[in-house]
Amino acid sequence: MTDHSGVPARLARPAGLDSTGPSDDFAVLWPRAASTETAWLEELAGSGVTGFMPPPMPDAAWVLNAMYEHESGPTDATYDDLHRARVAEGLVPTRMIGDMDLNTIGTATGGGLGRAEHPGPGWRRLRWAELAGRVGDPVVPEGMLPCFRCFPSAKIASSWPLGIRPPTEGSMDRATWNRVTAVLAENSPDGADTRCLAYYNPLMLGCEDFDDLHVRAGRLGDAAILYDTPDADFSPSNLWAQDRSWVLCTDYDLWGTKIAGPSALIEALLSDPELESVRLPWAR
Template sequence: MAADVGPGMWIVKHVHRFNEHAIASLVPPVFDSYARIFHPAMAIDGEPVRWTDVAVANGTTAHPTMEWGSLVGSWHTPEQPGVWQEAPEQGSLPPRAARSLVGVLRRLHPDTRYLLVRPLARIRPHHRSRKLSRLPMPSREDMVLFSGDIDLADTQFGGGMLGMSAHLWWPEDRAWCVATDIDLMTTYLGASAECVEAVLTAPELEALPATSDQKITWDSDTVNPLPGSPSSGF
């Protein structure tokens, strides 16, 4: 755990308020390029299933602002036999995808990393009473700053069923920043054009180009039919 939140204050300074519901609300809009990394669905044999393949199976269109509910027709579809068994993880970059992303970032920017997690919901109860280094994120719950090697990026904080990946991580030189919000099925990267291109072309990841003003709400997909709200129950 980091003793000083100073290394994270640049994010507090630059990130937009969360109620703008854009990538800039998660990743500071200070980078040349951005990518949206899609958390894979899972097949019955445990293998990852790309959103692009799910779109093909459903006659919908894969594109940079696609949303899972619009691809499959509902946010409440539990499975699609022969296509996918489990929907993409919400709020957590799966460890396998995290390791793949780390592989790309390590080649371009080997450095020490800092990780952030939500302090109450994602830290074990017996640790919450400690004096934690909290980063005052605008319009959101404070986050706790951890420091360590980039290999920690696949750590599932909280353990058990509550385990989730870090919500933010970046190198000391601020060459890139990765963000995973607790409500989303995708992860976002801000970086140089070279770094983003490397992620977009990594065969083990499914990623598409994005912009900092791109919306991140469930109804952002303007290409495919819009299903009912995730909270509607229908």
């Protein structure tokens, strides 16, 4: 049996859990692990300040974060227009440096940082490929990674129209996280019982510690709760199988997640109808 997110529903509460709340469940299901668990990733990928970005293992693909469009379609009004109107009406707290309010400089582009949900009634999934076909931009420009620089032709003076909810940055959205972890389980020998480790980079944690890295260990079948960690408002920077057969990386500055692993897994991600995944030959 599955819920609407595609994650297998648990028929029984795991032993050792009580009903005191999600934070308590999280600590039981995903206890802290040694910071040294990331040593192999550092050797493989270098610094993990924004996430350990793996090479192909031997294959790789990028899963793109979801974006949404309102049923009324794009408008001429932008997120920057809305922001400036709110500032003018005194609805945005001032952020003063000397005699300058930071709210009055720069451009509010739209989009967010960290966890994201479906916007609700009236909104539909807008595929990157659909938007690319509409505005004439590539899904991801050659030589670039999925990020805020994508789709310049969809924006008005560098700001997204209010009728489009652009992808979140630095985290998968919930629907993508749930589906990716389900596909990983379907393509791992131990399925939901696959032992995994999850790493949250220091930027997610307020830059509190760059030496004692934040790692947790648990079952792939319990990965849904990682999305609601009390530690950070993000999905993990890295999630990997304990046997190191696959690893994913959601970089703090990007709109997509790179997953490296066996070709069969990568093909499953690319062909999954609930995900939007691409190969980027220049970013393998």
